[in-house]
Amino acid sequence: MSRPHVDVDVAAIEANARTIVELCAGHGIEVMGVTKGAFGLPEVAAAMVRGGVSSLGDSRLEHLEGLRAAGLGVPLALLRPPSWADVERVVDTVDLTFQTELATIERLGSAAGAIGRVHDVIVMVDLGDRREGILPEAMPALTDRVEETPGIRLVGVATNLSCFTGLAPTQENMGQLVELAEAVERRHGRRLTWVSGGSSSALELLSSGAMPSRIDQLRVGEAILLGRETLHHRPWPGTVSNAFVLRAEVVEVRHRPPAPEGLRGDRTFARASEPAGEAGLRALVAVGRADVDVEGLTPLDLGHRILGGTSDYLVVDVSDAEQPVAVGDVASYRLDYGALVSAMGSRSVDVLLAHDGERAHS
Numbered sequence: 001m002s003r004p005h006v007d008v009d010v011a012a013i014e015a016n017a018r019t020i021v022e023l024c025a026g027h028g029i030e031v032m033g034v035t036k037g038a039f040g041l042p043e044v045a046a047a048m049v050r051g052g053v054s055s056l057g058d059s060r061l062e063h064l065e066g067l068r069a070a071g072l073g074v075p076l077a078l079l080r081p082p083s084w085a086d087v088e089r090v091v092d093t094v095d096l097t098f099q100t101e102l103a104t105i106e107r108l109g110s111a112a113g114a115i116g117r118v119h120d121v122i123v124m125v126d127l128g129d130r131r132e133g134i135l136p137e138a139m140p141a142l143t144d145r146v147e148e149t150p151g152i153r154l155v156g157v158a159t160n161l162s163c164f165t166g167l168a169p170t171q172e173n174m175g176q177l178v179e180l181a182e183a184v185e186r187r188h189g190r191r192l193t194w195v196s197g198g199s200s201s202a203l204e205l206l207s208s209g210a211m212p213s214r215i216d217q218l219r220v221g222e223a224i225l226l227g228r229e230t231l232h233h234r235p236w237p238g239t240v241s242n243a244f245v246l247r248a249e250v251v252e253v254r255h256r257p258p259a260p261e262g263l264r265g266d267r268t269f270a271r272a273s274e275p276a277g278e279a280g281l282r283a284l285v286a287v288g289r290a291d292v293d294v295e296g297l298t299p300l301d302l303g304h305r306i307l308g309g310t311s312d313y314l315v316v317d318v319s320d321a322e323q324p325v326a327v328g329d330v331a332s333y334r335l336d337y338g339a340l341v342s343a344m345g346s347r348s349v350d351v352l353l354a355h356d357g358e359r360a361h362s
């Protein structure tokens with residue numbers, strides 16, 4: 001039996017990246033390609049670079065170490081504040097980090113100084129999403145200290161929206177970011193390189209023409225990887241959604257009668273989407289919760305309907321399948337962001353580069 005695998009179409013990722021880069025370039029914005037959704041796969045990062053992103057960002061140091069080793073020729077950024085245990089590796093591996101805590105910045109500065117480097121830092125500010133970032137009123141006090149920290153150069157401010165509470169990027173909150181950046185510039189008498197305005201959720205604001213012109217960077221993952229903006233998860237024009245496709249084998253096909261009446265206890269997987277007690281033609285597909293976040297899968301085979309997932313199976317109703325389904329067939333699924341991350345990081349899911357059948361990792 002073939003293992004579950006993700007087919008990765010690197011040409012589609014490159015084309016998606018080019019679409020986003022050209023859109024942003026028209027508004028004076030550079031794109032940092034965010035690779036964490038693809039678990040930092042260097043081939044995906046390389047496709048983004050060919051598509052024109054000017055830097056790469058990831059939340060995980062191990063991914064960035066892989067990208068550094070791949071020698072992609074663009075600056076690398078760590079998006080998540082690092083563990084103190086990792087500061088030496090961070091300053092050695094990445095060019096830039098996004099930071100929110102002075103104590104961490106000071107440790108990065110000492111580690112950078114120890115190897116004769118200066119480490120670039122962008123300070124993250126929380127403009128209402130309530131995930132990471134300092135509060136706006138704390139900005140002057142923090143940047144005063146950062147400016148005095150040996151081994152550190154403050155190169156920008158950034159915010160992250162739409163992630164935790166789903167707050168949308170608007171002309172107002174982007175304007176607030178610009179004002180904060182300009183206040184920092186006045187205070188320290190120099191221009192910041194980056195005013196980094198957000199992620200795939202900012203694309204609608206950008207294309208509506210309402211993005212303040214001082215915003216000069218977006219950090220874009222999902223729109224490049226999965227072809228969607230993330231405010232409403234609408235397909236983004238000029239991008240495709242099938243750069244990543246999960247495939248797994250059908251291991252059983254059987255017509256099942258309705259579930260008998262009887263005493264019922266808890267179900268092992270209570271989140272399974274439907275009790276699925278009705279009759280129908282069912283396929284068992286050999287991929288489950290132990291492999292991937294099954295809630296984020298959408299069948300690409302017409303007429304297939306996922307009834308639920310257990311640790312090792314998807315239970316799929318194929319009564320209305322357009323093509324007959326047989327044991328040994330391979331079923332295909334589109335992934336949402338959560339499913340993508342889980343599949344790409346899964347030890348039981350192979351990753352295949354679609355064009356040459358090459359195995360990227362297993």
Ligand SMILES: *Cc1c(COP(=O)(O)O)cnc(C)c1O
Pocket residue numbers: 034036037059079098160198199200201219220221222223230
């Ligand atoms: C993941 C991440 C991004 C990219 O978000 P997408 O929705 O995938 O575009 C941008 N910025 C930060 C800080 C992130 O952690």
